[in-house]
Amino acid sequence: MKVTVWNEYRHELENTEVSAIYPDGIHETIAGFLQEAGYETQTATLDEPEHGLTDAVLNETDVLVWWGHKAHDEVQDEVAEKVKQRVLDGMGLIVLHSAHFSKVFKKLMGTGCDLKWREADDRERLWVVDPTHPITEGIGEYIELEKEEMYGEHFDIPAPDELVFVSWFEGGEVFRSGATFKRGRGKIFYFRPGHETYPTYHHKQIQQVISNGVKWAANADTPTPVYGNAKPLEEISKK
Amino acid sequence: MKVTVWNEYRHELENTEVSAIYPDGIHETIAGFLQEAGYETQTATLDEPEHGLTDAVLNETDVLVWWGHKAHDEVQDEVAEKVKQRVLDGMGLIVLHSAHFSKVFKKLMGTGCDLKWREADDRERLWVVDPTHPITEGIGEYIELEKEEMYGEHFDIPAPDELVFVSWFEGGEVFRSGATFKRGRGKIFYFRPGHETYPTYHHKQIQQVISNGVKWAANADTPTPVYGNAKPLEEISKK
């Protein structure tokens, strides 16, 4: 199984507070722990040609992890559309934190994907609300992050197919922090934490959840639907 | 439309702190504001014969509101079963606060319905997570209760058909506070707030939500399924 970790990779190059936490970029940190978890990984970033997401790369990718924040608009429409199509064709997608506003996620959701936010070192607790879900494997009842950016409801997404985590924030908000969606033949997991100025992706439980998410999102050999003009049963059966 | 408000009605008779808030019982307070909202209402309590829920009462009830806490076990199994059947046959059910542990709700859910709790004057905020839902009509983005009992996840219910409210509590917990379920031909709304030592059912927005819930839960003239041995299409069409 092949995982591609995509990162905007701008904050790390422009902000020393961020590069101190992620010296090689958020993508390398994520690719690193996924590799340790046994996945074959590669990375791609915004400023590579085609944002690093050539047809060849997309076609061999089983699960794509996406982090973006300040440069969503710079993602070319054709690339965003291509990624969306690959998801519909069966590629798994892990959407992290501020990627709620990425072109790819918004296209797949059909909604505005807006939310409340605050950068004020809120304490966050991610409570498990679905203790059957494989994405919670090896996690306790909740994950506690001492400081994170707050994201608050209303989160303008379709009702998720499965709600896995709900976050509590010190300042008075809640958020549907872990949510799954199926679109076409693809599986999508949105996972909230990961503001660039906090060491969230170094947190062992957060790493575990992302790793579980990758495993969950990978497509099994499920059927490929056939569309268009169809013969009735008798004609098919005669063959 | 006829609404029956059922209450255990024990705390109010035994605890002056509670009777100071609900001198005629929680049921009368709820029946009162529902009547003002235009519903024909009646009440029933645990210590009446058949708990006040005779066949005649149940059959004429369009929506039943249920509050219970310390005497769930004293509800006769036959009555609980009868109420469940009426829900499956189309009667709406509003399940309030500690009625999460009532026989009726547990039978309808099929799960343990357990949760975390704390009586410590936590501040609660009920956030709307489904701003299309008629149950949120006339409510703003959230309802704030200065003091309430805390209920925390994990709440051991099936994934709700619709998640309408998620609560935030001062002490660090979240809770799926407003949730709808369809069972048989019946519609069920679980709504969390209402610990007996707080004046929650005097709160205008809480009253509005319960009133909206009653309206939503009332069955329209929807189809009555036919079960059992069925003839094939040709035989039906020949008639």
Added chain:
Amino acid sequence: MKVTVWNEYRHELENTEVSAIYPDGIHETIAGFLQEAGYETQTATLDEPEHGLTDAVLNETDVLVWWGHKAHDEVQDEVAEKVKQRVLDGMGLIVLHSAHFSKVFKKLMGTGCDLKWREADDRERLWVVDPTHPITEGIGEYIELEKEEMYGEHFDIPAPDELVFVSWFEGGEVFRSGATFKRGRGKIFYFRPGHETYPTYHHKQIQQVISNGVKWAANADTPTPVYGNAKPLEEISKK
């Protein structure tokens, strides 16, 4: 409540088989029975300026009914985008038959919305699978259409929030024929029947379902979420 019925209105002008069934266009037939059901209605068609969907029209529309088939591509992107935004802002949307492939529906779903089809006078039975749903009010266990175009699974939509009807077709297919979706503050009902060469919209039960759908899709006065930078609880409470 104001309902706008939008129709492509091309088949009726080009094909005498169709105009024999809908002499004034499908839109007038639908607007007619909705008016009889008590709704204030207006119509709009593709070849009007802005396709008849000016800001003024959209802003006063509570529920929009959409029928399109052969000219989806001629709907201007800006108009499709505007309609989508109005749905997210709270306008109800009834998507009929071949409008599964309309720009508006595809944008709101985020998927390909493709399906199987066959024009072979298949008999169709629409079975009610959710007998609590107000959209089934006044309908029996199923609706039978002697002849219709077949639509078959796989239907490439997100899992509906509610599945109301499932169709059976003579030739061996099934289809999720009545499905609801919530997006933003808007409610969407997809309803399958209505190929232009059959008198489907003259069928009393089909009319009833569409009328029920309009009633269901109209937004109550639900909350308008606030997005963006948010103050914490203490600062709000101090005010």
Added chain:
Amino acid sequence: MKVTVWNEYRHELENTEVSAIYPDGIHETIAGFLQEAGYETQTATLDEPEHGLTDAVLNETDVLVWWGHKAHDEVQDEVAEKVKQRVLDGMGLIVLHSAHFSKVFKKLMGTGCDLKWREADDRERLWVVDPTHPITEGIGEYIELEKEEMYGEHFDIPAPDELVFVSWFEGGEVFRSGATFKRGRGKIFYFRPGHETYPTYHHKQIQQVISNGVKWAANADTPTPVYGNAKPLEEISKK
């Protein structure tokens, strides 16, 4: 992983038509192909002491497969309750065909679980409606069974968490044939086919689906919720 296959095992002993198809009982056929698929299996039947479902057996079972039909009432209430509790505690459950009316399934669903039926050699087609689901791995767009008992809607279950298959029947009916439910920490898969007078469990694709279902239903090491009186965040954090 350990799978226990439970069977009523009465038809096979009383009816030569059935024993001709399943000479060692339906349970041995199912256990056989699951073993070939790599699972450690054991069987249990109604007429064994405690129906073969002692605490020891249940506690070591990761996934329980259940087939029953004519003797649902003979299953002791305590055993049914014990099985239900084990599902809530995390044991997977595969509910086959007429087990829709088993005590265990009805307790877990909270509804009547009734349906339409006909024994008339209807042809059945099980269409995949969720081509992302691992339960459909290795299956094409549909499974065709030349002859089966018909089960028709309305099927009186809660809306499934996931709808995987919808059946078409020759005589005019549809049925939600493959449906998943989560209850407590347990995962449940209802799968329709398997009337005792047809060789359905010898069908390769049916075997594949059941095998996939077992794999899907097995619990990962997900969190065990803690219920009851809970301390607030500050007190927990101080430790």
